[in-house]
Amino acid sequence: MATALGAGVSMGWSEALSDNGEKTGRGSSIVRGAITGAATTIGGTFHTLPFLIPNLHLSLLVAFIVVAIELVVIAWVRNKFLHVPMKNSLLVVTLGGLIVLAIGVALGAS
Helix, strand or coil: CHHHHHHHHHHHHHHHHHCCCCCCCCCCHHHHHHHHHHHHHHHHHHCCHHHHCCCHHHHHHHHHHHHHHHHHHHHHHHHHHHCCCHHHHHHHHHHHHHHHHHHHHHHHHC
């Protein structure tokens, strides 16, 4: 939970400070920061909660399913609001997920 909250604060803060909305037309920096921070915290929480399950194999399976759902939701948001074709969005989001997985495996093996 500490990591999810920390990531939410960090992402929200950096988004709020990145642009006041005038340059990009993306709206209020406070609103963007709050949305980004909340979404990051929620996402981090959802794929952390499965590890409260005492059975490691079951918790890994549930976490895998949750992360897969999260990646599809992110791709859908990119498609809906950024007008990125769904196929391209799924490809990019899946590639990002695989990079994160590889880093996790590499760190876990060390």
